Amino acid sequence: MAANYENNPAVANFVEYLRIPSVQPDINYDDCVAFLKKQANGLGLGLKVYELVPRKPIVVITWAGKDQSLPSILLNSHMDVVPVFENSWTYPPFSGHIDKDGKIFARGSQDMKCVGIQYLEAVRKLQKAGVQLKRTLHICFVPDEEIGGHDGMEKFVHTKDFKDLNVGFALDEGMASPNEEFILFNGERSIWQIHVHCTGQPGHGSLLLPNNAGEKLRFIIDKFMDLRAEQKKILDSDPKLTIGDVTTINLTQIYGGVQSNVVPEKLTAVFDMRLAVTVSHEEFERKINQWCKEAGEGVTIEFEQRNPCVPCTKLDETNPYWIAFKAAADELKLKLDCRIFPGGTDSRYVRNVGIPALGFSPMNHTPVLLHDHDEFLDAEIFLKGIDIYVKLITSVTNV
């Protein structure tokens, strides 16, 4: 059985891409670019490489549509993958090993080299069928999504080159789903990471001096943890809610102090928060500032990361691309489970410049193994995904 899959050209392409160890950190993307150039040549399509930051290439393969005056469709994927703990893998993580059941094992098999190849294979099928699409298709491969996309999509969306692509709608990564449903993401929470600095009077550890940094730190931690408990209660109380629907708060670091018998002049707590799409950023910041004031004098906040509020992509009749996407999904009898993405993807940068974007990876009946050991994708699911994209791409490009 596995031998059959190895002879399948789409699977062979997928495995070849998986074997390029484009693993964080300090990736050399040369082999990815060379691979994609070969792909573009094979499809007879033009390719451009934009290098906004040295050694961080953005590759765009373009299939011109019949009406090039219309806004185009962007099919995005990232080339990088997260690190591996090789000893915990059954097969080497950059081997693309196919087992007897047709499972393709490799880092990136779900997140998200599968999707990049599926876009290309869908185009190949459409070309073979003699289809010419109405709108232009840009298949984009970006670097460094796994470390925040700062040198990739975040910068690219603000360039003239990107504006020249005239993108009207974008597809990007989603997530596997263990059951029959396909998960679709139309929004993301906003990441806020803050350091709360609590200062006070230093002194000897044997005294009970006033204006104490530790007391202020306790007050701050209590406030954040109370809010965390509140959100956990909301999530636990309604089985329809997923983690993307609530605000998550975690105390991730505490630092300060000099030695055990010295009361420090400063203690700092670091919180990682993901703000639900329903949260008003102004109100949330006001609340944190209020807590700092209540904690006592000399308590300040410093942002390490502060994502802006990015409106969700509308899933209603005001968004013609959604209508087209949904019509194709209905025709394929796909059950869609629409959610807010729990983490962050490059979609947020695309949405932030006003372009509707959906996160979708066609992987149902698949355990969620992104960033995990033994990440795999079933060859059947991978191949079915190509046919799903054939329909979806046709539908959204003909809007």
Ligand code: ZN
């Ligand atoms: Zn990803």
